[in-house]
Amino acid sequence: MGKDKKFVEAITSMEDDFAQWYTDIVKKAELADYSSVKGFMVIRPYGYALWENIQKDLDARFKATGHENVYMPVLIPESLLQKEKEHVEGFAPEVAWVTHGGTEELTEKLCVRPTSETLFCEHYAKIIQSYNDLPKLYNQWCSVVRWEKTTRPFLRTSEFLWQEGHTAHATAEESEEETIKMLNIYAKHCEEILAIPVVKGQKTDKEKFAGAKATYTIESLMHDGKALQSGTSHNFGDNFSRAFGIQYSDKTGKLEYVHQTSWGMTTRLIGAVIMVHGDNSGLVLPPKIAPIQVVIIPIAAHKGGVIEKAEEIKEKLLNIARVKLDATDKTPGWKFNEYEMKGVPIRLEIGPKDIENNQAVLVRRDTREKITVSLDELTAKIPELLENIQASLLEKARNLRDEKTFSASDINEFKDIVENKPGFVKAMWCGNRECEDKIKETTGATSRCIPFEQEHIADTCVCCGQKAKHMVYWGKAY
């Protein structure tokens, strides 16, 4: 019992210190570890398994919509990065520079890719000639480096894993359609797989991607009321194609510039899963991304027949769920804590009494509800319960998000919400950068997005009192 106790005590409660609670989970659930280079993390097997499940779902969605994977170089020459003016201004201050290759000093320094627009553009300029070559729907899975001063595992690191989609189209309409299509795929992934509800909308000019005509985003809300940008999709129009000379001849033989998009999702999603679903016992994983969906824990395992029955159940469930039997000699109490910390959706307990009664006890990680099930019904009950947990996690997250979403019609109310009820603030905006800056200065909140689903909260801008153009989601953000 001493060992069990120690394990539980080691977790900071989220009410006491949310940041420490987060860090504790990352460490104790063995998701990631620090490396010797500040801001660079080691993603451990359990954390990486989450990423693999995210990848598997996203990659299937990309392929189902006609996208193909490619791989571009990890290094970008300085001159190439500089070709699109806004883009280089956005990224140059945060890249890592390679100055020596082997024993020689390079004649031109190369940056470790912070994102790959310039590489895709260079390639597209070579391979796109005619309207027959369009659209190009490419994606790549890789890591990128952006030098960060303050870092936190998964949420903000100097290196992260992601996918970056880069597409080229004949017309502005097609690139806009693609941008929105991918944003919708991101939103579906978040809601259907991660059980995280999102607000879809457009970034303001201030917050949009360096070089984009329009940036769309999905924003989610964490347990502490802070927002997390969870995926972005950019329409570049012909900004990059003009800078890189990416032209195609249309059906009449006339040369036209292509219209481009890019879109990305990252390992930061793992941070979102922690902060949306986790509790003071650790991770709570949606079944669809859980590396282990059911953990079988034998009770009084030394008694005859218990381990055998546990093995038998495991075999039965192997084709139904990702299942693990923990037959180590640790105590059941220790194991309960361990798999609660790791957020395994269902714990299955099987002991001598259960065997006598031809039953097992199922315990839900999310609600801790105990359900006694006949062993004959197990293969029917488990998938049903997993679906139920998946759905109820989404519902719970949606309720929490809604409870933490407020409307403000004047700046004092706005300030009060930010100070006392952290969450999303819905408020009207005139569309001017000055007001956006002033709101940040006054309240600490940034614009998260101009949601596609507009609501009328007031006629006038919450800041300047002039005629309002948009309803905007604001909030403090990661």
Place this chain on the structure above:
Amino acid sequence: MGKDKKFVEAITSMEDDFAQWYTDIVKKAELADYSSVKGFMVIRPYGYALWENIQKDLDARFKATGHENVYMPVLIPESLLQKEKEHVEGFAPEVAWVTHGGTEELTEKLCVRPTSETLFCEHYAKIIQSYNDLPKLYNQWCSVVRWEKTTRPFLRTSEFLWQEGHTAHATAEESEEETIKMLNIYAKHCEEILAIPVVKGQKTDKEKFAGAKATYTIESLMHDGKALQSGTSHNFGDNFSRAFGIQYSDKTGKLEYVHQTSWGMTTRLIGAVIMVHGDNSGLVLPPKIAPIQVVIIPIAAHKGGVIEKAEEIKEKLLNIARVKLDATDKTPGWKFNEYEMKGVPIRLEIGPKDIENNQAVLVRRDTREKITVSLDELTAKIPELLENIQASLLEKARNLRDEKTFSASDINEFKDIVENKPGFVKAMWCGNRECEDKIKETTGATSRCIPFEQEHIADTCVCCGQKAKHMVYWGKAY
């Protein structure tokens, strides 16, 4: 027809210029392209799809043997790289150095990982305490950078994609067992999936990995008689654990050093597939890695019912094979060339006469054999044919390899073989570095491996005439 002709003429024949033939296939089959940084390539969708199929098979084999995927940082501090003496000597001359992060000069320079032993060791030193923590069976999929002077797509590039397995074990016996186990997995992958026969053996001390106690390798033979090292597996013993202080307490509480391994396979395998199976019409792909296994080409597609029938066949085959219907308005002749270039194992032709006779014509890419099949038998015939092609590619490659494998009992015979009959040379060796160096100097061939299956060719070393220790495979290599 002019267009078809031009397409065919554009390929150099392998007999005329093997290197140019190789480069032509890489370009015309759209496997890879050059980037603006010398030695760094763009892997295009068709090339990347090959890599995805290789990954899928290898990853499943790794997981089935208990390995877990992780992700380590892309950058390694100079001081960390220097911890194991032989290792840093082997790699320091060929790494890319990052000296600036963001706007600041770094206090310690960081290299872009050329391989990740040092990172895994640093992590293992932190997470391994007791015998209960062993073994650790980790793998990562990533890219690595090694500055190369002369590069060729897939075969030798300054950046390549690979997997690197890194494991830690309690005993020397276990690490040796793991090293051999992974070599066998590599050999099986090559033979069963890539249809490439390999020679398994041990590297000489001269050729082993920087920091390893023993390096094992699988060597394959290309169409031009040159050898290709296709995968390596290293047993480090306690070399790295002593340098990094990776210790565990055994059951009696005594501190012991762990024993480690590492093993890797790379995108160079795609180069092997080209050079083992390709011919003067382009790629020839083993069905198991072919992104498209069957391409359906409608003949006289403008005639009523042809496209409809082609679509119907496609639907029928979708669950049986990776199938593509090319219904573009290019000529059938153009399409034949295109998919021959891309190495698609089976071409299915369907025209008005075929429809009349309720049949289709299948053409094998490897033998060009034409087979007329009743449409009712298609779903049975296609999988059978794919298996048949897979098996006959392996057999053909094995025969070619055997034809190009020679024995030499003295150095003149050895020289004559290397000059006139490029291939593997089997010859006895005394085990001394001097003779190994001299053989290279005299003949141009390097030792490929000391094969596990030893043969007795002579009693004495082919070079010095002293008592021989081993039979060695020698050859010129990529």
